[in-house]
Amino acid sequence: MKTSNTYHIPALLNETVDLLNVKPGKRFIDATLGGGGHSEEIVRKKGMLLGIDQDPEAVSFASERLKTFACPGLVPPKIVQSNFSRIDEVAKDVGFEKVDGILFDLGVSSHQLETAQRGFSFNQGPLDMRMDKTFSVTAKDLVNGLNEGELADLFLKLGEERLSQRYAKAICKERLIKPIATCNELSEIIVKEALPRGKFDRTHPATRVFQALRIAVNDELNSLKEALPKAVELLNKKGRLVLLSFHSLEDGIVKRFFLDQEEKGILKIITKKPITPSAEEVNLNPRARSAKLRAAEKIC
Structure with missing residues (x-):
C-alpha cells in the first residue's frame, strides 16, 4: 500500500x-x-x-x-x-x-511515474500517458499515427527537443517493422539515437519526448x-x-x-x-x- x-x-x-x-x-x-x-x-x-x-x-x-x-x-x-x-x-x-x-x-x-501501467515512465508498460482513462487518445496512438513531420513538430514545440527530427525519423523507421506499443520500446529507440552523440547526463534522453507526448495526450x-x-x-x-x-x-x-x-x-x-x-x-x-x-x- x-x-x-x-x-x-x-x-x-x-x-x-x-x-x-x-x-x-x-x-x-x-x-x-x-x-x-x-x-x-x-x-x-x-x-x-x-x-x-x-x-x-x-x-x-x-x-x-x-x-x-x-x-x-x-x-x-x-x-x-x-x-x-x-x-x-x-x-x-x-x-x-x-x-x-x-x-x-x-x-x-x-x-504516476512509478506505476508502469500508467505509461509515464521509461520502463516496461503500455504507452498510455492518460491522466484520465476516459480520454480517447493515448501516447501509443500519437507515436504510431502521426507522420514524421508531425512527430518532429510535436517533440520540438511541446518538448523543446533539439533532436526532434532525428528522433521522429527513427520512430517512423522502427514502426515499419512493428507498432511501438510500450514505454521501454520508445525509450530504447531514443537512447539508441542519442548515444552516438556522446554520453548523456542525469537527464534521460527520452525525457523531452515523453514530456511532449504527455502534454499532447492530456492537452x-x-x-x-x-x-x-x-x-x-x-x-x-x-x-x-x-x-x-x-x-x-x-x-x-x-x-x-x-x-x-x-x-x-x-x-x-x-x-x-x-x-x-x-x-x-x-x-x-x-x-x-x-x-x-x-x-x-x-x-x-
Whole structure:
C-alpha cells in the first residue's frame, strides 16, 4: 500500500503553503490534488478545502489520506474528480464560488511515474500517458499515427527537443517493422539515437519526448490557459493564486499571465522571480530540481 511519502513528495511544500497564506476557516482550492501533500497542510491549518484531480487514483488516495486530518467543527474536505479547466463549474457545484487561495501543482506525481501501467515512465508498460482513462487518445496512438513531420513538430514545440527530427525519423523507421506499443520500446529507440552523440547526463534522453507526448495526450497547456482566468475570477480580494511548474512551457504561460493581469490592475505579483528548490531539497527529492514557484495576489 502506498504511503504519503511513497505516493508523492511535494516540491517546495513549505514555501507553497506559506504563499497561500492559509488561515483557519478560509476557503482554498487545490486544483491538482495528487497525493494530497499540499492539501494536508491546508487542512492541518484548519483551512476549508476543495481538492480537484482528473486522476481517479489520486482522488481515491488523497480522499483517504485527508480523512485523518479533518478538523472537528470544520466542513470536511470536498474532493472532486475533474480536469482543472472546469475549476469554475466544480467550485460552483460544491459552494466554493469565492475562495481565498488556489494552488496548481503542475508536476506528474511519483506514483504516476512509478506505476508502469500508467505509461509515464521509461520502463516496461503500455504507452498510455492518460491522466484520465476516459480520454480517447493515448501516447501509443500519437507515436504510431502521426507522420514524421508531425512527430518532429510535436517533440520540438511541446518538448523543446533539439533532436526532434532525428528522433521522429527513427520512430517512423522502427514502426515499419512493428507498432511501438510500450514505454521501454520508445525509450530504447531514443537512447539508441542519442548515444552516438556522446554520453548523456542525469537527464534521460527520452525525457523531452515523453514530456511532449504527455502534454499532447492530456492537452495540458490549453487546460492551463483555460483555467487561469477562471481561477482569478474565483478569488476574493487579497486571495492568492500559487502555481508550481516543472518546465519552461508551463512557467512561461504562468509568467505571461501574471504580467498581463498585473498590468490590468487585477493581480499583484508576489514572487518577482520564481522560487526554486534549495540544493538540500533537490538532494532529498531529485524530482523537485526543475520546480519553479510563482504567486500573485488579487487586488480588485
